[in-house]
Amino acid sequence: MCRQCKQTLAWLITTMLFFAIAIALVAGYVPTEATMGPIQKIFYLHLPVAIATFVACLICFAASVGYALQRDMKWDRLASAAARVSVVFCSVVLLTGMIWGKSAWGQWWTWSPRLTFSLVLWLLYVVYVMVRASVESPQRRAIIAAVYGIIAFLDVPLVYLSVRLMPDIHPASVELAGSMKLTLIAWFGPVFMLMFGLIALRFRIDQRAAELEKVESEPITAPGQMTWAGGAGSAL
Amino acid sequence: MNAVLTLIAKDLRIEARNRQTLGLVMVLGILIITVLGLGLGTQNNVNGFSATAVLWVAYLFSGVLCFEKTMAVERNDAVLSALLMAPIDRGVIYLAKLLGNLVLILAVAAVVTPAGVLFFGFDLSAAPITFAGVMALSILGFAAIGTLFAAMVSSSRLQGGLLAMMIFPITLPLVLVSTQLMMRTFRDGLPVSAASVGVLVAFDLIFLTVSWLVFEWVLEP
Amino acid sequence: MTQTQVQSSPRMSTPVDAAIELLDISKSIDERAILRSVTATIPSGQFVTILGANGTGKSTLLKILSTLIPPSSGELRLFGQTATATSVDLRRRIALIGHQSMLYRDLSARENLELFAKLYGVANPTARAQQMLNVIGLSARSSDPVRNFSRGMIQRVAIARALVHNPDLLLADEPFAGLDAPSIDALEHLLAQLHEAGKTIVLVNHDIEQSLRIAEHAIVLRGGRVVVDQPTHRLYEREILSEVR
Numbered sequence: 001m002c003r004q005c006k007q008t009l010a011w012l013i014t015t016m017l018f019f020a021i022a023i024a025l026v027a028g029y030v031p032t033e034a035t036m037g038p039i040q041k042i043f044y045l046h047l048p049v050a051i052a053t054f055v056a057c058l059i060c061f062a063a064s065v066g067y068a069l070q071r072d073m074k075w076d077r078l079a080s081a082a083a084r085v086s087v088v089f090c091s092v093v094l095l096t097g098m099i100w101g102k103s104a105w106g107q108w109w110t111w112s113p114r115l116t117f118s119l120v121l122w123l124l125y126v127v128y129v130m131v132r133a134s135v136e137s138p139q140r141r142a143i144i145a146a147v148y149g150i151i152a153f154l155d156v157p158l159v160y161l162s163v164r165l166m167p168d169i170h171p172a173s174v175e176l177a178g179s180m181k182l183t184l185i186a187w188f189g190p191v192f193m194l195m196f197g198l199i200a201l202r203f204r205i206d207q208r209a210a211e212l213e214k215v216e217s218e219p220i221t222a223p224g225q226m227t228w229a230g231g232a233g234s235a236l
Numbered sequence: 237m238n239a240v241l242t243l244i245a246k247d248l249r250i251e252a253r254n255r256q257t258l259g260l261v262m263v264l265g266i267l268i269i270t271v272l273g274l275g276l277g278t279q280n281n282v283n284g285f286s287a288t289a290v291l292w293v294a295y296l297f298s299g300v301l302c303f304e305k306t307m308a309v310e311r312n313d314a315v316l317s318a319l320l321m322a323p324i325d326r327g328v329i330y331l332a333k334l335l336g337n338l339v340l341i342l343a344v345a346a347v348v349t350p351a352g353v354l355f356f357g358f359d360l361s362a363a364p365i366t367f368a369g370v371m372a373l374s375i376l377g378f379a380a381i382g383t384l385f386a387a388m389v390s391s392s393r394l395q396g397g398l399l400a401m402m403i404f405p406i407t408l409p410l411v412l413v414s415t416q417l418m419m420r421t422f423r424d425g426l427p428v429s430a431a432s433v434g435v436l437v438a439f440d441l442i443f444l445t446v447s448w449l450v451f452e453w454v455l456e457p
Numbered sequence: 458m459t460q461t462q463v464q465s466s467p468r469m470s471t472p473v474d475a476a477i478e479l480l481d482i483s484k485s486i487d488e489r490a491i492l493r494s495v496t497a498t499i500p501s502g503q504f505v506t507i508l509g510a511n512g513t514g515k516s517t518l519l520k521i522l523s524t525l526i527p528p529s530s531g532e533l534r535l536f537g538q539t540a541t542a543t544s545v546d547l548r549r550r551i552a553l554i555g556h557q558s559m560l561y562r563d564l565s566a567r568e569n570l571e572l573f574a575k576l577y578g579v580a581n582p583t584a585r586a587q588q589m590l591n592v593i594g595l596s597a598r599s600s601d602p603v604r605n606f607s608r609g610m611i612q613r614v615a616i617a618r619a620l621v622h623n624p625d626l627l628l629a630d631e632p633f634a635g636l637d638a639p640s641i642d643a644l645e646h647l648l649a650q651l652h653e654a655g656k657t658i659v660l661v662n663h664d665i666e667q668s669l670r671i672a673e674h675a676i677v678l679r680g681g682r683v684v685v686d687q688p689t690h691r692l693y694e695r696e697i698l699s700e701v702r
Contacts, residue, residue, distance in 0.1 A: 318559035
């Protein structure tokens with residue numbers, strides 16, 4: 001098996017192992033929260049994934065700046081990979097947030113600051129992926145995506161500040177007991193491993209695809225001598 | 237700078253000559269207000285201060301169309317290449333396009349806002365200057381982003397709707413803050429919060445600067 | 458026919474009157490090499506034509522010469538100075554015409570000329586625009602929007618636009634495309650006049666016979682490389698055809 005396949009396998013197994021530990025902690029070790037019941041435990045997934053989403057967006061931003069300044073396609077592939085992972089993780093944030101909300105306050109959706117923020121973040125990076133899909137020329141796509149990636153990330157703090165102006169009937173702070181803190185930390189490990197690993201995987205796939213394309217593309221040739229090879233009886 | 241004025245004069249002259257953009261955009265704005273009015277306003281379901289949100293829908297869609305058309309002028313006959321060869325800074329082209337867009341959008345706002353106020357019974361008498369100021373700040377940010385993105389989208393053969401898709405999420409803070417501000421001012425009678433205005437000003441400053449700086453990257457000769 | 462290339466070493470002291478120096482210019486777009494190691498020197502006042510089959514990078518080379526796009530590697534020097542996208546002063550001395558008019562079709566010929574005269578900082582732009590209108594013989598139609606003009610008239614206004622700031626270097630990308638015989642004649646005549654006035658002209662053209670007739674030097678591209686770099690009086694059309702194959 002090639003070296004990279006071994007690396008990927010090792011990463012996959014380790015991540016799953018950490019997830020198993022984390023799930024075990026949630027299932028067996030940590031106590032069920034008094035007011036909310038078992039659904040509250042989705043919080044242990046929600047918070048690490050939310051932070052991982054933000055880190056993925058940050059990577060996309062850095063890679064976008066990198067491409068804009070150096071024009072090396074590697075940066076473009078990294079930005080693309082990070083954005084896609086960010087969308088996936090943000091979807092999880094939205095879903096877990098909604099499940100939590102339904103359980104805690106009886107509604108699937110409210111325009112609370114946190115849910116709204118997650119939604120806008122999700123939209124920002126879904127659009128990033130769609131913008132990339134709309135441009136054919138790789139070089140053009142790279143610079144357009146880079147500029148959008150920069151602007152989108154600069155928008156994030158502004159979105160954060162503006163949603164805080166919205167009425168928030170759901171207080172954010174939660175008291176965490178010792179065992180809860182431990183469980184929470186236990187979830188950060190596998191979630192972040194998953195995030196970095198997925199980005200690296202996607203990056204490598206795109207990188208390999210680009211290398212293959214370069215090998216296969218023909219040098220430009222002039223039409224050369226075109227001879228009509230029609231013989232007797234050939235139809236015109 | 238002289239070049240900016242020259243370019244704005246050029247754009248406004250072209251607009252006056254073919255009269256395409258302004259008329260289209262104004263009519264679109266009024267149509268949107270009418271549709272929303274018919275849908276929401278006839279039963280008086282919409283409270284007066286929600287008119288801001290309705291106005292925003294009209295501004296967003298009219299604005300996107302406006303940005304597309306003003307940038308399309310440069311795409312015809314490769315005239316953008318001629319501009320790029322002229323001894324002017326790329327940022328100058330951005331400023332000229334931005335100011336031209338602002339003139340058009342504000343003209344549209346001048347028509348659409350009274351229509352909205354009329355259809356939804358919005359009472360601005362409490363704080364008209366606040367309303368105008370907040371909307372002006374928001375429209376400035378909207379145009380700053382819209383001018384940049386229109387240049388990105390216009391140079392390629394991309395399908396329509398892409399520009400709207402790109403602009404809307406980025407400008408949501410503007411929509412959010414301005415509607416919240418309007419509600420607080422007109423419904424609750426509270427004074428304007430400096431923090432809210434601060435967010436608008438921050439948005440405008442950040443994106444004006446960034447757009448002006450990166451504009452030359454997105455122009456395709 | 459042997460393939461020759463001008464041996465110009467970047468480390469040699471450059472002649473002061475070189476209008477254009479291409480030093481090992483390469484250009485790749487979307488990971489495809491369009492130009493490879495193009496090296497050439499075009500002295501001031503020379504009328505050069507760039508020939509080659511479609512897709513060999515002629516238009517790309519011209520865009521690089523006009524500073525509209527940067528090379529992927531290598532250096533472009535105009536009038537002895539390194540030319541980049543920010544070389545605003547160098548742009549004052551060059552002009553570009555192509556098969557597209559690069560004019561605002563809703564504005565009149567006069568308004569187009571005045572606009573570009575102002576952008577280039579020409580003293581007294583109104584008078585200069587009128588002067589150019591007289592030169593191209595379109596004073597009478599100067600207030601009509603350009604969209605109503607015929608192809609030949611549009612090309613005349615485009616040339617006036619390019620010359621309004623009195624450039625030292627004129628870059629022309631297939632300017633004869635779509636013109637009728639009298640317009641072709643007029644344009645050839647104009648290029649000859651500009652050449653006599655000492656301007657440097659770089660002409661990308663598909664018509665080999667025409668190019669060899671009106672230009673004094675020819676650069677032929679094949680596969681993105683320079684394969685011929687010779688004065689035109691030493692070249693025959695047949696040979697060029699075989700080179701561009």
